[in-house]
Amino acid sequence: MIIVTGATGQLGGQIVERLLDRVPAERVGVSVRDPDKARSFADRGVRVRQGSFTDGAGLAHAFEGASQVLVVSVDRMGAETVRQHRTAIDAAVAAGARRIVYTAQMGASPTSRFQACRDHAATEEALAASGVAWTSLRNGFHAASGLHFLAEGLASGEVALPADGPVCWTAHADLAEAAAVILADEGRFEGPTPALTAPEALTFADIAAAASALTGRAVTRTVAPDDAFRARLVAGGVPDETAGHLLSIFPAAREGEFATADPTLAKLLGRDPVGVRELLREQLAGH
Template sequence: MIIVTGATGALNGFTVEHLLQRIAPSDIGVSVRNPDRAQHLADQGVRVRQGSYDDPDALRHSFADAEQVLLVSSSDVTADVITQHRTAIDAAVEAGAQRILYTSALGTSFNSPYPPLAIHAATEQHLAESGVSWTALRNGFYGDLGDLLGPWQATGTIAKPADGPFSWIDRRDAGEAAAAILTNASSLDGPVNLTLPSPVTLTDFATHAAELSGHPVERIAVEDEEWIAGEVANGVPEAAARFTLTMFQATRSGHFAHPDPTLSRLLGRPPRTISDQLREQMVRTE
Protein backbone atom coordinates (compact mmCIF):
# COMPACT_ATOMS: atom_id res chain seq x y z
CA MET A 1 0.00 0.00 0.00
CA ILE A 2 1.10 3.58 -0.71
CA ILE A 3 0.29 6.05 2.07
CA VAL A 4 0.20 9.78 1.28
CA THR A 5 0.15 12.52 3.90
CA GLY A 6 -1.30 15.98 3.27
CA ALA A 7 -3.69 14.53 0.71
CA THR A 8 -6.28 17.27 1.33
CA GLY A 9 -3.72 19.90 0.35
CA ALA A 10 -2.94 21.04 -3.18
CA LEU A 11 0.39 19.31 -3.82
CA ASN A 12 -0.26 15.81 -2.49
CA GLY A 13 -3.91 16.09 -3.48
CA PHE A 14 -2.68 16.09 -7.08
CA THR A 15 -0.43 13.14 -6.27
CA VAL A 16 -3.40 11.09 -5.07
CA GLU A 17 -5.41 12.07 -8.17
CA HIS A 18 -2.66 10.65 -10.36
CA LEU A 19 -2.19 7.56 -8.20
CA LEU A 20 -5.88 6.79 -8.71
CA GLN A 21 -5.22 6.78 -12.47
CA ARG A 22 -2.36 4.31 -12.04
CA ILE A 23 -3.29 1.82 -9.30
CA ALA A 24 -6.36 0.49 -7.52
CA PRO A 25 -7.91 2.71 -4.82
CA SER A 26 -7.55 -0.17 -2.36
CA ASP A 27 -3.76 0.16 -2.74
CA ILE A 28 -3.82 3.80 -1.63
CA GLY A 29 -4.14 5.21 1.87
CA VAL A 30 -4.07 8.78 3.11
CA SER A 31 -3.05 10.17 6.48
CA VAL A 32 -4.80 13.49 7.10
CA ARG A 33 -5.39 15.75 10.06
CA ASN A 34 -9.12 16.04 9.31
CA PRO A 35 -10.61 12.89 7.72
CA ASP A 36 -13.86 14.74 6.96
CA ARG A 37 -11.99 16.72 4.31
CA ALA A 38 -10.92 13.46 2.64
CA GLN A 39 -14.43 12.02 2.30
CA HIS A 40 -14.22 12.38 -1.48
CA LEU A 41 -11.27 9.98 -1.40
CA ALA A 42 -12.98 7.52 0.92
CA ASP A 43 -15.93 7.51 -1.48
CA GLN A 44 -13.56 6.30 -4.20
CA GLY A 45 -12.22 3.44 -2.07
CA VAL A 46 -9.09 5.09 -0.67
CA ARG A 47 -8.29 4.22 2.95
CA VAL A 48 -8.56 7.37 5.05
CA ARG A 49 -7.07 7.58 8.54
CA GLN A 50 -6.39 10.46 10.89
CA GLY A 51 -2.77 11.39 11.42
CA SER A 52 -0.75 14.33 12.69
CA TYR A 53 2.98 14.97 12.74
CA ASP A 54 2.54 15.81 16.43
CA ASP A 55 0.95 12.43 17.28
CA PRO A 56 3.28 9.43 16.74
CA ASP A 57 0.64 6.86 17.73
CA ALA A 58 -1.87 8.21 15.21
CA LEU A 59 0.81 8.25 12.54
CA ARG A 60 1.78 4.63 13.14
CA HIS A 61 -1.88 3.67 12.84
CA SER A 62 -2.37 5.68 9.66
CA PHE A 63 0.85 4.24 8.17
CA ALA A 64 -0.03 0.61 8.93
CA ASP A 65 0.48 -1.79 5.99
CA ALA A 66 2.48 0.80 4.06
CA GLU A 67 5.14 -0.28 1.61
CA GLN A 68 5.82 3.36 0.73
CA VAL A 69 4.97 6.58 2.59
CA LEU A 70 4.99 10.02 0.98
CA LEU A 71 5.52 12.75 3.57
CA VAL A 72 4.62 16.33 2.73
CA SER A 73 6.77 18.95 4.42
CA SER A 74 5.03 20.63 7.34
CA SER A 75 3.38 24.01 6.75
CA ASP A 76 2.92 24.77 10.46
CA VAL A 77 4.93 27.98 10.90
CA THR A 78 4.44 27.87 14.69
CA ALA A 79 5.84 24.35 15.12
CA ASP A 80 9.27 22.77 15.50
CA VAL A 81 9.13 21.52 11.93
CA ILE A 82 12.32 19.47 12.04
CA THR A 83 10.99 17.53 15.04
CA GLN A 84 7.67 17.03 13.25
CA HIS A 85 9.46 15.60 10.22
CA ARG A 86 11.61 13.31 12.36
CA THR A 87 8.48 12.08 14.16
CA ALA A 88 6.82 11.26 10.84
CA ILE A 89 9.90 9.50 9.47
CA ASP A 90 10.30 7.42 12.62
CA ALA A 91 6.62 6.48 12.58
CA ALA A 92 6.88 5.32 8.98
CA VAL A 93 9.91 3.19 9.81
CA GLU A 94 8.17 1.70 12.86
CA ALA A 95 5.09 0.94 10.74
CA GLY A 96 7.26 -1.14 8.41
CA ALA A 97 7.50 1.13 5.36
CA GLN A 98 10.16 0.00 2.91
CA ARG A 99 10.57 3.44 1.30
CA ILE A 100 9.90 6.98 2.50
CA LEU A 101 9.49 9.88 0.11
CA TYR A 102 9.56 13.50 1.21
CA THR A 103 8.62 16.75 -0.54
CA SER A 104 11.87 18.66 -0.26
CA ALA A 105 13.08 21.65 -2.30
CA LEU A 106 15.60 22.45 -4.99
CA GLY A 107 18.82 23.88 -3.57
CA THR A 108 18.47 22.16 -0.21
CA SER A 109 21.54 22.89 1.89
CA PHE A 110 22.60 23.71 5.42
CA ASN A 111 24.43 26.74 4.02
CA SER A 112 21.73 28.76 2.29
CA PRO A 113 20.41 32.25 2.96
CA TYR A 114 16.87 30.82 2.60
CA PRO A 115 15.98 29.19 5.98
CA PRO A 116 13.60 26.46 4.72
CA LEU A 117 16.45 24.83 2.84
CA ALA A 118 18.27 24.05 6.09
CA ILE A 119 15.08 22.45 7.43
CA HIS A 120 14.88 20.28 4.34
CA ALA A 121 18.56 19.41 4.70
CA ALA A 122 18.04 18.28 8.30
CA THR A 123 15.05 16.20 7.23
CA GLU A 124 16.98 14.58 4.40
CA GLN A 125 19.78 13.78 6.82
CA HIS A 126 17.32 12.00 9.12
CA LEU A 127 15.95 10.10 6.13
CA ALA A 128 19.47 8.98 5.21
CA GLU A 129 19.95 7.73 8.77
CA SER A 130 16.54 5.99 8.95
CA GLY A 131 17.73 2.62 7.71
CA VAL A 132 15.14 2.38 4.90
CA SER A 133 15.20 3.44 1.27
CA TRP A 134 14.30 7.07 0.73
CA THR A 135 13.69 9.66 -1.95
CA ALA A 136 13.73 13.44 -1.51
CA LEU A 137 11.58 15.19 -4.11
CA ARG A 138 13.49 18.43 -4.51
CA ASN A 139 10.77 20.46 -6.16
CA GLY A 140 11.31 23.83 -7.73
CA PHE A 141 9.36 26.76 -6.31
CA TYR A 142 5.58 26.69 -6.59
CA GLY A 143 2.72 28.65 -5.08
CA ASP A 144 0.61 31.69 -5.79
CA LEU A 145 1.87 33.78 -8.68
CA GLY A 146 0.23 36.84 -7.13
CA ASP A 147 2.55 36.54 -4.15
CA LEU A 148 5.58 36.07 -6.37
CA LEU A 149 4.89 38.81 -8.91
CA GLY A 150 2.62 41.27 -7.15
CA PRO A 151 -0.33 43.02 -8.88
CA TRP A 152 1.37 43.23 -12.28
CA GLN A 153 -1.92 43.21 -14.20
CA ALA A 154 -3.01 46.42 -12.48
CA THR A 155 0.35 48.19 -12.25
CA GLY A 156 2.16 47.04 -15.38
CA THR A 157 5.22 46.37 -13.25
CA ILE A 158 6.86 43.54 -11.34
CA ALA A 159 8.50 45.50 -8.54
CA LYS A 160 10.48 43.08 -6.37
CA PRO A 161 14.02 42.78 -5.00
CA ALA A 162 16.78 41.80 -7.40
CA ASP A 163 16.67 38.10 -8.22
CA GLY A 164 18.62 35.41 -9.98
CA PRO A 165 17.66 32.27 -11.93
CA PHE A 166 15.21 29.87 -10.33
CA SER A 167 12.68 27.22 -11.32
CA TRP A 168 8.95 27.91 -10.89
CA ILE A 169 6.99 24.71 -11.44
CA ASP A 170 3.30 23.90 -11.36
CA ARG A 171 2.04 21.92 -8.37
CA ARG A 172 0.10 19.68 -10.74
CA ASP A 173 3.32 18.64 -12.43
CA ALA A 174 5.06 18.06 -9.10
CA GLY A 175 2.15 15.92 -7.91
CA GLU A 176 2.10 13.91 -11.13
CA ALA A 177 5.86 13.33 -10.92
CA ALA A 178 5.54 12.08 -7.35
CA ALA A 179 2.87 9.59 -8.45
CA ALA A 180 5.12 8.41 -11.26
CA ILE A 181 8.00 7.80 -8.85
CA LEU A 182 5.75 6.00 -6.36
CA THR A 183 4.48 3.60 -9.02
CA ASN A 184 7.72 3.11 -10.93
CA ALA A 185 9.21 -0.37 -10.64
CA SER A 186 12.74 1.11 -10.48
CA SER A 187 12.58 3.70 -7.71
CA LEU A 188 14.77 6.77 -7.62
CA ASP A 189 17.02 6.92 -4.57
CA GLY A 190 18.17 9.94 -2.60
CA PRO A 191 17.64 13.53 -3.75
CA VAL A 192 15.79 14.02 -7.05
CA ASN A 193 15.67 17.51 -8.61
CA LEU A 194 12.31 18.35 -10.20
CA THR A 195 12.70 21.57 -12.17
CA LEU A 196 11.91 23.35 -15.39
CA PRO A 197 14.23 22.45 -18.31
CA SER A 198 15.76 25.92 -17.93
CA PRO A 199 15.66 28.33 -14.97
CA VAL A 200 13.82 31.64 -15.25
CA THR A 201 13.99 35.11 -13.72
CA LEU A 202 11.40 37.73 -12.91
CA THR A 203 12.50 39.50 -16.08
CA ASP A 204 11.36 36.40 -17.98
CA PHE A 205 8.03 36.58 -16.18
CA ALA A 206 7.68 40.24 -17.19
CA THR A 207 8.45 39.43 -20.83
CA HIS A 208 5.90 36.63 -20.99
CA ALA A 209 3.31 38.64 -19.07
CA ALA A 210 3.62 41.47 -21.60
CA GLU A 211 3.25 39.07 -24.52
CA LEU A 212 0.16 37.44 -23.03
CA SER A 213 -1.55 40.65 -21.91
CA GLY A 214 -0.64 42.77 -24.91
CA HIS A 215 0.51 45.53 -22.57
CA PRO A 216 4.00 46.53 -21.41
CA VAL A 217 5.11 44.94 -18.14
CA GLU A 218 8.29 46.36 -16.63
CA ARG A 219 10.56 44.49 -14.26
CA ILE A 220 11.71 46.91 -11.54
CA ALA A 221 14.44 45.78 -9.14
CA VAL A 222 13.78 47.41 -5.78
CA GLU A 223 16.58 47.85 -3.25
CA ASP A 224 16.24 45.33 -0.43
CA GLU A 225 15.62 47.77 2.43
CA GLU A 226 13.35 49.92 0.29
CA TRP A 227 11.29 46.83 -0.53
CA ILE A 228 11.13 45.84 3.15
CA ALA A 229 9.92 49.32 4.07
CA GLY A 230 7.25 49.18 1.38
CA GLU A 231 6.02 45.79 2.55
CA VAL A 232 5.81 46.97 6.16
CA ALA A 233 3.94 50.09 5.05
CA ASN A 234 1.43 47.77 3.34
CA GLY A 235 0.82 45.88 6.56
CA VAL A 236 3.22 42.95 6.17
CA PRO A 237 5.05 42.12 9.42
CA GLU A 238 8.73 42.99 9.07
CA ALA A 239 9.82 39.46 10.04
CA ALA A 240 7.66 38.00 7.28
CA ALA A 241 9.02 40.46 4.73
CA ARG A 242 12.61 39.68 5.68
CA PHE A 243 11.87 35.97 5.43
CA THR A 244 10.60 36.45 1.87
CA LEU A 245 13.64 38.57 1.04
CA THR A 246 15.91 35.61 1.82
CA MET A 247 14.33 33.74 -1.09
CA PHE A 248 15.33 36.48 -3.53
CA GLN A 249 18.80 36.62 -1.99
CA ALA A 250 19.20 32.87 -2.42
CA THR A 251 18.32 33.11 -6.11
CA ARG A 252 21.06 35.71 -6.56
CA SER A 253 23.72 33.34 -5.24
CA GLY A 254 22.80 30.63 -7.72
CA HIS A 255 21.14 28.22 -5.31
CA PHE A 256 18.34 27.49 -7.78
CA ALA A 257 20.11 27.88 -11.12
CA HIS A 258 20.63 24.21 -11.95
CA PRO A 259 18.19 22.68 -14.47
CA ASP A 260 17.44 18.98 -14.54
CA PRO A 261 15.60 16.84 -17.13
CA THR A 262 14.08 14.46 -14.55
CA LEU A 263 10.70 16.22 -14.25
CA SER A 264 10.20 16.19 -18.02
CA ARG A 265 11.22 12.53 -18.19
CA LEU A 266 8.81 11.52 -15.43
CA LEU A 267 5.93 13.42 -17.03
CA GLY A 268 6.70 12.15 -20.52
CA ARG A 269 6.30 15.73 -21.74
CA PRO A 270 7.66 19.20 -20.97
CA PRO A 271 6.37 20.61 -17.68
CA ARG A 272 3.97 23.55 -17.76
CA THR A 273 5.87 26.71 -18.67
CA ILE A 274 5.68 30.04 -16.91
CA SER A 275 3.57 31.25 -19.86
CA ASP A 276 1.12 28.42 -19.22
CA GLN A 277 0.91 29.36 -15.57
CA LEU A 278 0.58 33.09 -16.26
CA ARG A 279 -2.18 32.44 -18.77
CA GLU A 280 -4.15 30.48 -16.17
CA GLN A 281 -3.62 33.22 -13.59
CA MET A 282 -5.01 35.77 -16.01
CA VAL A 283 -8.08 33.63 -16.64
CA ARG A 284 -8.71 33.21 -12.90
CA THR A 285 -8.51 36.96 -12.28
CA GLU A 286 -10.74 38.03 -15.18
Protein backbone atom coordinates in the same frame (compact mmCIF):
# COMPACT_ATOMS: atom_id res chain seq x y z
CA MET B 1 -0.19 0.29 0.86
CA ILE B 2 1.07 3.73 -0.18
CA ILE B 3 0.24 6.44 2.36
CA VAL B 4 0.20 10.10 1.33
CA THR B 5 0.23 12.86 3.94
CA GLY B 6 -1.23 16.31 3.38
CA ALA B 7 -3.73 14.88 0.90
CA THR B 8 -6.13 17.82 1.25
CA GLY B 9 -3.41 20.31 0.29
CA GLN B 10 -2.59 21.63 -3.17
CA LEU B 11 0.30 19.28 -3.88
CA GLY B 12 -0.76 16.25 -1.80
CA GLY B 13 -4.26 16.18 -3.27
CA GLN B 14 -2.96 16.20 -6.82
CA ILE B 15 -0.47 13.45 -5.99
CA VAL B 16 -3.29 11.21 -4.75
CA GLU B 17 -5.30 11.89 -7.90
CA ARG B 18 -2.40 10.95 -10.16
CA LEU B 19 -1.56 7.93 -8.00
CA LEU B 20 -5.11 6.65 -8.41
CA ASP B 21 -4.49 6.65 -12.17
CA ARG B 22 -1.73 4.09 -11.58
CA VAL B 23 -2.67 1.86 -8.63
CA PRO B 24 -5.96 0.51 -7.24
CA ALA B 25 -7.65 2.69 -4.60
CA GLU B 26 -7.40 -0.08 -1.99
CA ARG B 27 -3.61 0.27 -2.17
CA VAL B 28 -3.73 3.98 -1.32
CA GLY B 29 -4.21 5.62 2.07
CA VAL B 30 -4.11 9.23 3.18
CA SER B 31 -3.17 10.85 6.45
CA VAL B 32 -4.96 14.17 6.93
CA ARG B 33 -5.64 16.53 9.80
CA ASP B 34 -9.38 16.68 8.97
CA PRO B 35 -10.78 13.44 7.50
CA ASP B 36 -14.03 15.18 6.54
CA LYS B 37 -12.10 17.15 3.94
CA ALA B 38 -10.89 13.90 2.37
CA ARG B 39 -14.37 12.39 2.03
CA SER B 40 -14.15 12.37 -1.77
CA PHE B 41 -11.13 10.07 -1.54
CA ALA B 42 -12.88 7.80 0.97
CA ASP B 43 -15.87 7.55 -1.38
CA ARG B 44 -13.52 6.18 -4.05
CA GLY B 45 -12.09 3.47 -1.78
CA VAL B 46 -9.02 5.27 -0.41
CA ARG B 47 -8.30 4.63 3.28
CA VAL B 48 -8.58 7.90 5.19
CA ARG B 49 -7.16 8.31 8.68
CA GLN B 50 -6.54 11.32 10.86
CA GLY B 51 -2.92 12.25 11.35
CA SER B 52 -0.95 15.28 12.47
CA PHE B 53 2.79 15.93 12.32
CA THR B 54 2.57 17.06 15.93
CA ASP B 55 1.23 13.65 17.11
CA GLY B 56 3.64 10.78 16.49
CA ALA B 57 1.39 8.08 17.93
CA GLY B 58 -1.54 9.24 15.83
CA LEU B 59 0.64 9.27 12.72
CA ALA B 60 1.86 5.73 13.39
CA HIS B 61 -1.81 4.65 13.34
CA ALA B 62 -2.46 6.63 10.17
CA PHE B 63 0.57 4.94 8.56
CA GLU B 64 -0.37 1.40 9.68
CA GLY B 65 0.31 -1.19 6.99
CA ALA B 66 2.32 1.21 4.82
CA SER B 67 4.87 -0.10 2.36
CA GLN B 68 5.71 3.50 1.44
CA VAL B 69 4.91 6.79 3.11
CA LEU B 70 5.01 10.04 1.18
CA VAL B 71 5.79 12.86 3.60
CA VAL B 72 4.61 16.09 2.01
CA SER B 73 6.73 18.81 3.57
CA VAL B 74 5.13 21.34 5.90
CA ASP B 75 4.33 24.67 4.27
CA ARG B 76 6.28 26.63 6.85
CA MET B 77 9.94 27.28 7.63
CA GLY B 78 12.23 26.99 10.61
CA ALA B 79 13.13 24.62 13.43
CA GLU B 80 9.56 23.57 14.23
CA THR B 81 9.08 22.48 10.63
CA VAL B 82 12.09 20.15 10.84
CA ARG B 83 10.82 18.75 14.17
CA GLN B 84 7.48 17.92 12.54
CA HIS B 85 9.19 16.23 9.61
CA ARG B 86 11.23 14.13 12.04
CA THR B 87 8.03 13.14 13.84
CA ALA B 88 6.58 11.93 10.52
CA ILE B 89 9.76 10.02 9.68
CA ASP B 90 9.81 8.34 13.09
CA ALA B 91 6.14 7.40 12.72
CA ALA B 92 6.77 5.86 9.28
CA VAL B 93 9.61 3.79 10.73
CA ALA B 94 7.41 2.73 13.67
CA ALA B 95 4.67 1.68 11.24
CA GLY B 96 7.12 -0.59 9.40
CA ALA B 97 7.26 1.31 6.11
CA ARG B 98 10.08 0.06 3.91
CA ARG B 99 10.50 3.38 2.08
CA ILE B 100 9.88 7.04 2.92
CA VAL B 101 9.45 9.51 0.07
CA TYR B 102 9.73 13.21 0.91
CA THR B 103 8.88 16.37 -1.03
CA ALA B 104 11.99 18.53 -0.82
CA GLN B 105 13.18 21.29 -3.13
CA MET B 106 15.96 21.89 -5.59
CA GLY B 107 18.83 23.67 -3.87
CA ALA B 108 18.35 21.81 -0.58
CA SER B 109 21.56 22.44 1.33
CA PRO B 110 22.63 23.36 4.87
CA THR B 111 24.41 26.38 3.35
CA SER B 112 21.50 27.65 1.23
CA ARG B 113 20.53 31.28 1.54
CA PHE B 114 16.86 30.18 1.60
CA GLN B 115 15.56 28.94 4.95
CA ALA B 116 13.29 26.28 3.41
CA CYS B 117 16.24 24.70 1.59
CA ARG B 118 18.15 24.47 4.87
CA ASP B 119 15.08 22.84 6.44
CA HIS B 120 14.93 20.31 3.58
CA ALA B 121 18.62 19.51 4.03
CA ALA B 122 18.07 18.87 7.74
CA THR B 123 15.11 16.62 6.95
CA GLU B 124 17.19 14.68 4.43
CA GLU B 125 19.78 14.11 7.18
CA ALA B 126 16.99 12.66 9.34
CA LEU B 127 15.89 10.44 6.46
CA ALA B 128 19.44 9.17 5.97
CA ALA B 129 19.61 8.32 9.68
CA SER B 130 16.20 6.61 9.75
CA GLY B 131 17.44 3.14 8.84
CA VAL B 132 14.95 2.66 6.00
CA ALA B 133 15.17 3.32 2.26
CA TRP B 134 14.27 6.85 1.27
CA THR B 135 13.77 9.13 -1.71
CA SER B 136 13.82 12.91 -1.58
CA LEU B 137 12.02 14.66 -4.42
CA ARG B 138 14.13 17.73 -5.23
CA ASN B 139 11.19 19.67 -6.68
CA GLY B 140 11.63 22.76 -8.79
CA PHE B 141 10.49 26.01 -7.22
CA HIS B 142 6.67 26.15 -7.23
CA ALA B 143 5.43 28.32 -10.07
CA ALA B 144 2.41 29.26 -7.97
CA SER B 145 4.75 31.10 -5.60
CA GLY B 146 6.25 33.10 -8.44
CA LEU B 147 2.84 34.02 -9.81
CA HIS B 148 1.74 35.01 -6.31
CA PHE B 149 4.69 37.39 -6.02
CA LEU B 150 3.77 38.75 -9.44
CA ALA B 151 0.05 39.28 -8.78
CA GLU B 152 0.26 42.77 -7.28
CA GLY B 153 2.49 43.92 -10.11
CA LEU B 154 0.08 42.66 -12.75
CA ALA B 155 -2.62 44.82 -11.24
CA SER B 156 -0.47 47.94 -10.80
CA GLY B 157 1.77 47.58 -13.85
CA GLU B 158 4.92 47.55 -11.70
CA VAL B 159 6.58 44.43 -10.35
CA ALA B 160 8.52 45.85 -7.38
CA LEU B 161 10.50 43.00 -5.82
CA PRO B 162 14.05 42.52 -4.51
CA ALA B 163 16.79 41.72 -7.00
CA ASP B 164 16.47 38.11 -8.08
CA GLY B 165 18.06 35.55 -10.37
CA PRO B 166 16.76 32.92 -12.79
CA VAL B 167 14.43 30.33 -11.25
CA CYS B 168 13.05 27.08 -12.70
CA TRP B 169 9.43 27.81 -11.81
CA THR B 170 7.65 24.43 -11.95
CA ALA B 171 3.96 23.52 -11.97
CA HIS B 172 2.35 21.72 -9.03
CA ALA B 173 0.54 19.42 -11.46
CA ASP B 174 3.78 18.24 -13.06
CA LEU B 175 5.46 17.68 -9.71
CA ALA B 176 2.41 15.75 -8.50
CA GLU B 177 2.46 13.49 -11.55
CA ALA B 178 6.18 12.85 -11.11
CA ALA B 179 5.67 11.93 -7.46
CA ALA B 180 2.94 9.46 -8.44
CA VAL B 181 5.20 7.89 -11.08
CA ILE B 182 7.98 7.45 -8.51
CA LEU B 183 5.65 6.04 -5.85
CA ALA B 184 4.18 3.55 -8.33
CA ASP B 185 7.69 2.46 -9.35
CA GLU B 186 9.21 1.96 -5.90
CA GLY B 187 12.96 2.22 -5.74
CA ARG B 188 13.37 4.26 -8.91
CA PHE B 189 15.51 6.75 -7.01
CA GLU B 190 17.58 6.23 -3.88
CA GLY B 191 18.26 9.35 -1.81
CA PRO B 192 17.83 12.76 -3.44
CA THR B 193 16.55 12.87 -7.00
CA PRO B 194 18.04 15.19 -9.58
CA ALA B 195 16.27 18.55 -9.65
CA LEU B 196 12.72 18.06 -10.97
CA THR B 197 12.28 21.25 -12.95
CA ALA B 198 10.52 23.02 -15.77
CA PRO B 199 12.60 23.41 -18.94
CA GLU B 200 13.79 26.98 -18.45
CA ALA B 201 14.82 29.36 -15.68
CA LEU B 202 13.26 32.81 -15.74
CA THR B 203 13.77 36.01 -13.75
CA PHE B 204 10.92 38.27 -12.69
CA ALA B 205 12.02 40.61 -15.49
CA ASP B 206 11.41 37.76 -17.94
CA ILE B 207 7.99 37.05 -16.44
CA ALA B 208 7.04 40.74 -16.44
CA ALA B 209 8.00 40.93 -20.11
CA ALA B 210 5.86 37.87 -20.82
CA ALA B 211 2.96 39.48 -18.97
CA SER B 212 3.36 42.63 -21.05
CA ALA B 213 3.26 40.59 -24.26
CA LEU B 214 0.22 38.61 -23.14
CA THR B 215 -1.82 41.57 -21.87
CA GLY B 216 -0.74 44.22 -24.35
CA ARG B 217 0.01 46.67 -21.54
CA ALA B 218 3.28 47.56 -19.93
CA VAL B 219 4.31 45.59 -16.85
CA THR B 220 7.58 47.04 -15.56
CA ARG B 221 10.10 45.24 -13.37
CA THR B 222 11.68 47.47 -10.72
CA VAL B 223 14.04 46.50 -7.92
CA ALA B 224 12.92 47.08 -4.32
CA PRO B 225 15.63 47.08 -1.64
CA ASP B 226 15.56 43.94 0.51
CA ASP B 227 14.85 45.89 3.70
CA ALA B 228 12.00 47.82 2.09
CA PHE B 229 10.42 44.61 0.81
CA ARG B 230 10.62 43.01 4.23
CA ALA B 231 9.14 46.12 5.87
CA ARG B 232 6.28 46.06 3.34
CA LEU B 233 5.50 42.43 4.21
CA VAL B 234 5.50 43.20 7.94
CA ALA B 235 3.28 46.25 7.40
CA GLY B 236 0.87 43.95 5.59
CA GLY B 237 0.60 41.69 8.63
CA VAL B 238 3.29 39.09 7.90
CA PRO B 239 5.21 38.16 11.10
CA ASP B 240 8.76 39.49 11.04
CA GLU B 241 10.38 36.04 11.14
CA THR B 242 8.20 34.83 8.27
CA ALA B 243 8.99 37.98 6.31
CA GLY B 244 12.68 37.25 6.75
CA HIS B 245 12.19 33.69 5.50
CA LEU B 246 10.30 34.91 2.42
CA LEU B 247 12.94 37.53 1.72
CA SER B 248 15.61 34.82 1.78
CA ILE B 249 14.23 33.45 -1.50
CA PHE B 250 15.73 36.40 -3.34
CA PRO B 251 19.39 36.24 -2.25
CA ALA B 252 19.25 32.48 -2.90
CA ALA B 253 17.98 33.17 -6.42
CA ARG B 254 20.70 35.77 -6.90
CA GLU B 255 23.23 33.06 -6.04
CA GLY B 256 21.75 30.80 -8.74
CA GLU B 257 20.40 28.18 -6.33
CA PHE B 258 17.23 27.60 -8.41
CA ALA B 259 18.63 28.21 -11.90
CA THR B 260 19.65 24.76 -13.16
CA ALA B 261 17.11 23.16 -15.48
CA ASP B 262 17.29 19.36 -15.53
CA PRO B 263 15.70 16.85 -17.96
CA THR B 264 14.66 14.35 -15.25
CA LEU B 265 11.11 15.70 -14.82
CA ALA B 266 10.46 15.55 -18.57
CA LYS B 267 11.69 11.94 -18.64
CA LEU B 268 9.38 10.99 -15.77
CA LEU B 269 6.39 12.66 -17.41
CA GLY B 270 7.14 11.48 -20.92
CA ARG B 271 6.57 15.03 -22.15
CA ASP B 272 7.83 18.55 -21.66
CA PRO B 273 6.82 20.06 -18.31
CA VAL B 274 4.54 23.08 -18.39
CA GLY B 275 6.45 26.36 -18.36
CA VAL B 276 5.64 29.41 -16.27
CA ARG B 277 4.75 31.39 -19.40
CA GLU B 278 1.92 28.93 -20.11
CA LEU B 279 0.78 29.06 -16.49
CA LEU B 280 0.80 32.85 -16.64
CA ARG B 281 -1.30 32.72 -19.81
CA GLU B 282 -3.82 30.46 -18.05
CA GLN B 283 -3.91 32.76 -15.02
CA LEU B 284 -4.53 35.84 -17.12
CA ALA B 285 -7.22 34.04 -19.12
CA GLY B 286 -9.06 33.31 -15.87
CA HIS B 287 -9.38 36.99 -15.00
